[in-house]
Every structure is written in structure tokens, then in C-alpha cells.
Amino acid sequence: MNDLRVVGQSVVRIDGLEKVTGAAKYVDDLEFGPGLLYACIVESPVAHALIKKIDTRAAEALPGVVKVVTGADFPYKFGLYMKDRYIFANERVRFVGEQVAAVIAWDAKTAARAAALVNVTYEELPAIFNPCAALEKDAPLIHPDLGKYNYVPWFFPKANTNIAHWRKTRKGDIEKGFREADLVLEDTYTVPRYAHCAIETHAIVGLYDMSGRLTLWSASQSPFTQRNVIAESLAPLGITHKDVRVVTPYIGGGFGGKAGVSMEIMGAALATVVKGHPVKMMWSRAQEFYNTYQRQGVVAKIKMGVKKNGTITALEHTLYWDAGAYVEYGANVVNAAGLSATNPYKIDNIAIDSVCIYTNLPPGGPYRGFGYSEFSFGIESHITRAATALKMDPVAFRKRNAIKEGDLLPYGAPMNANGLAEAIDKVAAEIKWGVPEPARDPTKKIGKSLVLFWKAPAMPPNAASSAFLKFNEDASLNILISGMEIGQGLLTVMAQIASEILTVPVSKIRVETPDTDRNPYEWQTVGSHVTWGCGNAVKRAALDAREQIFALVQRVYCLEKDALYLEDEQVKCRTKADFVLPLRQFVIAGIQAEDHTYKGGPIMGRGVFMPEFASAIGDPETGQGGHPNVHYTTGAAGVILEVDTQTGKMKIRKAVLAVDAGKAINPDLVRGQIIGGLMQGFATVLYEDMRFSAKGKLLNPNFSDYKIPTALDTPDEVVPIIVETPQPDGPFGARGIAEHTMIPCAALIANALEDACGARITAMPVTAEKVALRLNQCSANA
């Protein structure tokens, strides 16, 4: 593959100019004319209650109000993996901020005023905000009807409890593993909830027209999943899949928060009651915090057995997830973690329990890392502590246990090819592991750490991708896909893949964001899988087009197909040096034969990719037997951290991350992901701190009180490193790397902090205050 022309080049992103000039359109920029209506929801002020009565009369009487709807108007359930939600709360509310009713009005402020006039009578129920409390015997049930819900076959809910799913993974003999150990180390690690903090809040515009067609303009990572979930939910209204069209213009960040279906289903439902009028709903920043998805909190209990020589003999890892009021998507985060909570280590004896627990906090769901960041904090902290307890070098310890190709994964399938060892060595060299660094002044101390990470795309085994590729008269191309440009550079990478096969330059290829009427199917843009999945579909579409071209040339010119090749937008022949046929001469018009007739016609490639080897079905008690994950991407990261021992403030002097991209189709975009992922990860560990009241109300749903770092808080130096061990079934050997780059951050800080000043923090976030309090300065002075 050394003769690649475009793949492997840092082509400038094709959506860049539009975005930097402010010309790119997002949902809120679209114009819908004077018929546009606005919707505002009525939110539950309590965390758990029965809805006794809803009085909408005052709201309906307000001039400018068009319609007021309540849960009774839409008694339909929805959900991606488990149908546990109503469009508007029916009978019961389960978190503060949940939608109970909505007002549609001629302007947004009237809708908001009217929403405040809707009078809802609640009968409060005891609420639960802690997953461990939710497991207690007489804990109130948040979903008394759990036993009747529909869900995917790889979930195991426990009826009449608050357990929505329990993923068990068992391998080897855990008791034997602990008996063989020279040291058994146990501790509990706590990770709180987090918000995605995308710049653009959720937005939906729905239009139900007189022909019965429901069009949605949605800020979404998942146009086809939205079409599917919404069509299924609204089926009682006579709406079918062909009637639902989802258009997704650019989005201002998703990070998982715009995957699946959250508030968008309300936009769809509301459109059906104001036929002919587009109706718009745009989340406020506060709503973005408490009524989309939050990253789930987790309490992780780890018990690890190790031998004196550094071999890990046993791992018991129990994860109690605070999954929130609804788990229609979040339960699969729990599932993914339960399959992989060993991190990239070969451990022969394991017992993982990943328990999805309902609480009366906002719904948990997908967030960049999909469970892996959460369990990484505990296990990577624990690994360093185990090594230190054995007086072993933590990096040598990690290398000794690092998983290799062919080693058995927790669920029994073999590990894929990977460059983990190379990543470890490169990061260790870059942070000068083992070489102490002097601090610049006596109040500061310096610590280092190195942490491993892995992640597999979490998706159903039949998550398919597809692509259409159309030639135009000038041999330029339009590629139609439904992989979503969410800032990662997908459009550019897809153009590069097609360009590589068809020799058409990237500048002559247009790839745009999806419209489900026009573009073919993609499951969702999540799990860092679209470069791989959608990339395979685009590559297949390009190969399909090339095959049509060669077949046509063979037919008309009687040249051996196998001797044909493409170069500089021309067909050439290895056995006939003077044969040159520019693509532009025939890709639409066809080739004129000697008898003056035309052969061929418009060249259109079609590509479909389905991971046909995947299966989600294993033994429910052990997880053995299936092949739920298509592959793992691995890597290592390291930091040099400076700690102010008085204020607790931490400054990252250097951050390094090496990820095995298989093949970096666009190295600059990979480096961009590494830098961005590290920043987002460091934000969660050093700054972000979600606070709830004792009644379950989020106290800081804004950027004044929920702090994310600014440019001034970035590390002094970030070194992105690309490792390339090809993924055999990836396009040009590529695999995904995007989520992975934030996963190691929390443990990096916790371990480097301990290296610097001996303090071990087992509950995220690791804020300056927590560090200062731990270092005892505060109590001494106070």
C-alpha cells in the first residue's frame, strides 16, 4: 500500500471554508417562512411523582397560542435499545425537567409564557439519586412495569427491581485466580455524571404536510435511527418509514449527545397536530444539560489479584451505573463496559458485572467513550497501585500484561491486530518515563503517568453502512452517504477514499450531510466506526463504479478487463500503452461504438457494508460465545503534571497520546482528534463538576457554574502520535480513533498526581480543591 496517492495525505477538510467563514448552515439558521410555529415544553419540577391533573385552560386562552398538548395526546413509547420512554410523560414523571406537556404558539416567548400557565398537579413519590440505594430491598420502583418493556435480545432487565440491564462477563476460574495471586488489591472508584457541552444545543423543526409526509430538520448524529425510532413510535398515527424524512445539516458538536433520539421526538409529534405548519423547538443551554443525555455516573468496585512477577491473575470488576430515569440508549453503554472492563490486558480469570440502574436523575446515554472513560479511571488507577505495591515499574507492569493479537478477549473471541506495544514505547520515550523532573519552585511538584486504553465500537451486530456514488459529465463525483459530519472530518475522508480508487481529485468530489430521502442508509455516526464502516461502503461503491467502467471499456474496445487501470481520471491499459480514455468522455454519455451507437450510460456506484461476522448473542451468565465487538482500537497516553501543593492547581506540562489508527487516512484529522479528545478528557477530570440538589435538581446547568477549560487551561505541549497496524477489514487498513483519545485522561491525572505528591484520589473529578484538601494544607491552616 505504499503507492497510495491521496489516502494518508492531510487533505484540507472540504467543509472548512464554509465553517470558518460562518457560512455553514445549522438547523437554527434555516428559514421556514411566516407559517413557522414555536414550541415550548412544560417541565416537571419534581424528580419522581404521579401526574394527577393537568390544567391547560389558562395556557390555551393566551393570545398567540395555537395548541397545547399533553402526554395523553401521545400515549406512545419509544427507545433505541429499550422502549422505556413516552414522548411526553404519561402518568408519572421520573426526573426534574422531564417534559410533561408542550405549548405551540406563533412565537417563542408566547409559547414560553403559556407553558408557565399550564398547571400540573403532582403527587410526589420517594425518589432515588444513588444507584446503590436503588438496589436496596425496599427501594421505590422507578419503572414498576419494567417486566413488560420491549428491548433488544442482549439485555437482561430484572422485573420488579430498578435493574434495567445486567451484563455478566465470566472467563476462567476467578477463585483460582485469586488463590494464585501474591497480592489482592481492592478499592472502589467513583465517577460522576458529565455533560457533552456541544456548542450547538439540540434543535428540531418538524413539518407534517397535507400528503401525510413528516419532514424533520434535526441537529443529529443519527438521521436514519431517528427516522426508524420516530416511525415506529408514531406508527399508530398511520405514519410509516417512507413518510418520514430526516434532514441533518451541519451540527455544532455532538459527542454522543446528538445520537439516538431525545427531544427530537417531541418535534415530530407536535408537527402532527399543526398539519401544514413547520414547528420549531430549540433547547436552551439549561435544557441541553438536563434533558438530552448525560454521561452516566458509576461506582466501580475492583478486586485484582497479581503475582509477584507482575502477572494479573484475576479481576473482579463490578460497575454500578447511575443510568438515570430512562435507559433506552444508556443501557447499551452499560453493556459495552461490561464486555470490556478489563481494559487492554490479558487476564485469564475475570468476573465483570455491569449493572444498569434506574435513578431519578436525567436520562443517561451515549457520550464520547461510551462507558470506557468511566471504567478506565478505576482500572488504570488500580493497575498503577498494584504495580507500585509490588515495587514494579507501572509501565513495565502494563507491558507485561498488555493484550496481544490472538489473546482471548473477555467474551472469548480473539483480539485483533494492534500496535499497543509500539504505542507504549513511543509514549514512554516522549515523556521520558523514569527520568525525574525538577519542579520550578518549592511549592510545586512534578509527576508523570502512563496509561493504556482501548475501545470497540458499541453497536448492534447488524449496524450497516451504505453509499451511492454518482459520476457527473465532467467526471466529478457526488457521494451520497448518511454518515454524519460531526466535526471529525468524515466528508473529507470519504472523498479521499473515493479519490484513491477512482483517481478523481478530492477537489472534484462533493460529499454532503444526509437527507434520508436522498442518501442511503447508515445506522448512526457513533462509536468511532464510520471511517471504518461508512468508509468501507464508500470504497465498495467506488470499486463498483470502477468495475462498471472497466466492464464497459472491455465490451466496447475488446480490451482485457484485468489489464485496465485508472490514472489521472483516465482509463489506461497495461497491454496497450497508447490507449487513453478520459472518464469525462463517457461516464454520463456512454462510449460511442464503431456503429455510432452508444454503450453504457451514467456510472453509479453502490456500496454496502455489514460486519457479517458480528453477533451479540452469547451465554447470558458468562457472555461467552458471541462476537459483539467488531474490533478494538488501542493506544497509550502519558502526562507530565505539575501540582501546586498549596492551591492544588494542576498544570499539564506535556500530554502525549499514541493511538493505533490502522491507517491514518488523513493524519491531520487524526491529530486533531487526539488534541481535542485530550482536552475534553482533561476537562472532565480537572474542571467539570455536576452538582445536584438533595431533590435531584441540577444546580449548575450553565457555563458560568459548570466550568469547561478555555485555551488558557490547555497543556503547555501536546504530542499526538499515530501508530499504524492495519485493520484487515478496514478501508486501506483504517480503524476508528475518535472517542479513544479522551478515555485515558482521568487516570492519567490521578496517577500523575500520586506520583507527584503521594495523594491518591479515587473519586472524580480531581479538582484543585480536592487536591488541596487532600494535601492537608487547608485543615492545617484552618
Added chain:
Amino acid sequence: MNTCRIETPRTCAEASALLQALPDARVLAGGTDVVVRLKDQLIWPPLVEISRLAELHGMTEVDGWLRLGALSTWTEIERAALTARHADVLVEAAREVGSPQIRNRGTLGGNVANASPAGDSLPALIVLDAELELRGTQSTRRVAVAQFCCAPGKTVLAHDELIVAIWVPVRAGWRGAFVRLGQRAALAISKVSVAVRVLRADGIVQDSRITLGAVAPTVLRVPEAEAVLRGQRLSAAVMQAAAEVVCAAARPITDIRSNEPYRRAMCGELLQRALARLAEPTNPSDPSDPSDPSDKIT
């Protein structure tokens, strides 16, 4: 759609008359506090927008006083030669406020009127012994900044009064420092702030002012800590002793931004850092020279 009434008076008298006539009106200067608070409200009060009041603009030195128009922006304070010469500690506070955009809009008078316990101008103005010129429909009066705030968001300002100017006495030989801690390097409301100003002769402290921000309902001046410094050199032991006094004097609370023990301990830590900076030899060539950025607690 609803509307908002905005008045744009040309003189202070006009502004005061408007305020008197509109009991629920709010004064709008830079808007960095007022607009943020109003933006999600469905009904806005009438706004009296004061940018056209010439008297509220500009900086001058008058009879031993530095007069800062109430509409002086943070950026103007950061850059002016007069503030560099006579209000070093205020310049340091100005640099810590918000972001460049906020410093371009936000005004000194607005920050004072907002009366936040965490407002960054207040500790600095109090160590400068600054006074406020307040003008209403009936009269003009002067109030010490130290006497201006009575509780979070509450001041002695009458509804018809405007802060016209901030007056800083010009005093030779004093040097000041302002240090703060936020959740991140910039754009963060202070968890704790400390302003200090010291007059020394031959290295011996003759007089000083020490204030703490964000650790009491209003900015706290700590005369007991000032007493510790009097007659002493700024040695490590003296700074430590003063730090212990401010930790004891602070009355912090635990809230969404910080915890009581941390705030208390940081009062002492920040005071020591501020004093340590003042203990270093001066750089008389350019007093406006920004301090070494590595000095900042980030």
C-alpha cells in the same frame, strides 16, 4: 413579540430624573452583568442606558486624586498610564476580569454597583481607599467604597443615583498586588481574591491595607492582619503570621463554586503570594510592566 423600553439620557440630571420616574428601571452600562441576568427573562424592566453621559467617561488627575469615570472599561484601566502610576492593584484586578470581550464592555462603575462579594474591583478599590461620587436628582455625595456595599447585591445607592466617578487618592510609595483563584485560568468568578497594598520605608512596613473577596457577604478588610505587618519587614515569618490572621478572619461559605475550608485556607495562601511579590525588588523603570505570567495562579 414583546418589547423592551430603553432610555438614552444625555445628561446625569436626565438620567436621574428618568430613574426617579421609573421605579423598576435598571441602569445599563456595559451590560456584562445586567444583560446576562435579563436574557432569559420573559419581561424586561425599562433600561436607562448611560453610555451617552460624557461625565462618566475618562480618567484625569485632579488635586491629588485620580478620577476614573464610572464608565471606564476594564481594558481602559488595564492600559492607561494614570492607573498604572496610581492604582497598580486595580490594574492587576482588571487584568483578571473575564475575557478580552468582557473587559472591553464591562465598566468599573458597573462592577461596583453590582456589589458581588466576588466582584474583582472591590477588594482593589478598598485597599486604594477609593471613594465613589454618587449623583441623584437632589444632590451629589461621596461615599468610601468600603462603605458602599451592605450585602450581596445591596448597596447604599439610592434608586435615582448614579455612580459618576471613582476617586482614588494619589499616594506616593505605596505598592499593591491582587491575586485571585478561580475554577480555571480565566472567565471564572473568583473563589477567593486578595488585594493588598503596602507602604514601606527602608523595607519596613509603615502602613498597609489588606482585603479579601468572596469570603464574606461583602469584601472584608482585615485590620488585624495589617497590624501584623506594621513595623515589620516582609519576611517569611511575618507573611505567615499575617496569613494565619486572614484565615481566621475570613467568613467563607460552601456554595456551588467552592468549599468553606478551601476558601479559608486560600485566603492565607493568596495573601502570602501577594506579599511575596511585593517583597521582591521593584522595577521602577516601568511600573506598568505586566507581571510575569508564570506568576499567575493558573
